[in-house]
Amino acid sequence: MKLNGKTFHLKGKVQNYAWGGYSFLPALLGFDNIDNKPCAEYWMGAHPSAASIISDDTTSVALNELIASNPAETITSKVFEQFGELPYLFKILDVKDMLSIQVHPTKTEAAKGFDAEQAAGIPINAPHRNYKDRNHKPEVMVALSEFWLLHGFKQKDDLMQTLIEVQEFNVLMPLFKKGGYKGLYQMVMEMDQVYVDNMLAPLVKRELRRKAHNELTKHDAGWWVAKLFEGKDEVVNIDKGVFSIYFFNIVKAEAGEAVFQGAGVPHAYLEGQNVELMANSDNVLRGGLTPKHIDVPELLKHTLFEGVKPNVMKGNDIGNHAVYYPCPVPDFGIHKISLQGNSHEATASSLEIMIAVEGGAVINSSRNIVLKQGESVAILPGETYKIEASGKCVLYKAFVP
Incomplete structure (x- = not known):
């Protein structure tokens, strides 16, 4: 498998996830979205599920196949020995609706978790499977527009202030004082759905009213909670991720500013467009804002339970x-x-x-x-x-x- 030269056109793959927008990626990439599908991510890399095609204008080949046929020439022997593959996946994202809250494991823990699930005979594509590979999944995003995300727990005083200001959370204050971040988070993540609804329904309804009356901005947790429930007929089966919107830092990055997400730091993208670069992995432990499988014990095992001061990098x-x-x-x-x-x-x-x-x-x-x-x-x-x-x-x- 031989291509001429060493510089090639590369064609990536658009992923049509439900949370994506309809116009940003089509406008950037120059195609008509005639089926009006949500266009969430554009993948550039050698991930086997959506490998890019590279071409010297006469011959085209999937990037993962080219790398497999000649790793030394394509990614260097050193990189191949260390990673066994192209170690990154490069993306452009258009976030219209909030993504699930996620925590990524360390490399060591990912390998242990993957091996345990393999030994248990859990199919790799099973909906309740946590580990799809043996790799960690650190990631960095650089904003292409004003971009909003959740990133890590608020620092102690700020989180305490939230528990004081939100009347429904007053009952959680003694728990936070005694059990810290882990005690608080474990309590809400293990709470029965009936209690979740009882505690959060009045809060959600209040935030919907406040947003409708322009009393909230995107810096307020309530703005995002209201966005989540706008247009819904009733406030029931409330996602436990709503707690996290109040407990985590709400971060705004301007175009050209970046945020790195390391292992253990809970995070979620809220809105905007970005360039994202990550390790070539699909290991995600979810913490809410999703209908997908949430394994609470596994999530708790890998979450960093400390206050984080978000580092928004200008480069x-x-x-x-x-x-x-x-x-x-x-x-x-x-x-x-x-x-x-x-x-x-x-x-x-x-x-x-x-x-x-x-x-x-x-x-x-x-x-x-x-x-x-x-x-x-x-x-x-x-x-x-x-x-x-x-x-x-x-x-x-x-x-x-």
Whole structure:
């Protein structure tokens, strides 16, 4: 399986999850959404369930197949020895409706959990399966618009203030004082549904009224709780994730700002568009805002029970018209390249995937490629290239550091 050169056009795959928007990805990628399907994610990578296709304009091949046929040339022997695959998955997301609350395990715990479920004979696609692979799933997101997310528990004083201010939560104060974050979270996650509804129904109805009267902003937990229930006939079977909207930090990132999510930190995307880069894994322990399986004991085992001060990164200017967002993992790194009638020069040290999110450019390398907005390229290790833009062009690049 041989392609000419080391710089290739790359075509990713759109995922039509229900929470996605209808127009952002079609506009970015340049296709008509004639079936009016929700377009949630655009995947660029070698994940076997939705591998990208790369092409030298005469021959096309799935990226995972190309890597398998020649790992040393495509991802380097070092990366193959360490990870056995391309260790990252690169995405563009359009979040219209809130995603499920998630916690990701450490690499060690993921391997233990996967092996235990394999030994128990649980099918890999079973809805109650927690571990789909033996890998961890750290991730970083860089906002493409104003972006809202939940990230980690509030710090102690802030969470106590929430329990005081929300009258329905006053009864939980002694529990938090005595049992800390774990005692509080375990209590609400194990609560019988009838008690959940009794406690939260008056709160949800109040937040719906307050949002309707413009008394809330997106900085308020109540705004998101009301969004969740708007248009529903009755407030019943209330998702336990509603507690988390009050207990976690609500974070706003402006375009170009980034947030890293490490193992154990509970989080959920609320609204907006972003570039997301993650380890090549599908291990998710859910904590609500979803009809999918929630394994509370497993969730509690892997959740980081401490207050978090969210770190919204502006990125470090590293020269060469590039900004670097530091991520404390060996699986991936990300650069934002911003050009305005100038150029960026580099040599790929790993397999790099790049997407133009604004404007276009020419990539001069062993194969010269014209890159338009929404188009992506894959660049093999050792390739020296120069990106030139006559006007404004913004690109995001994923690589193995």
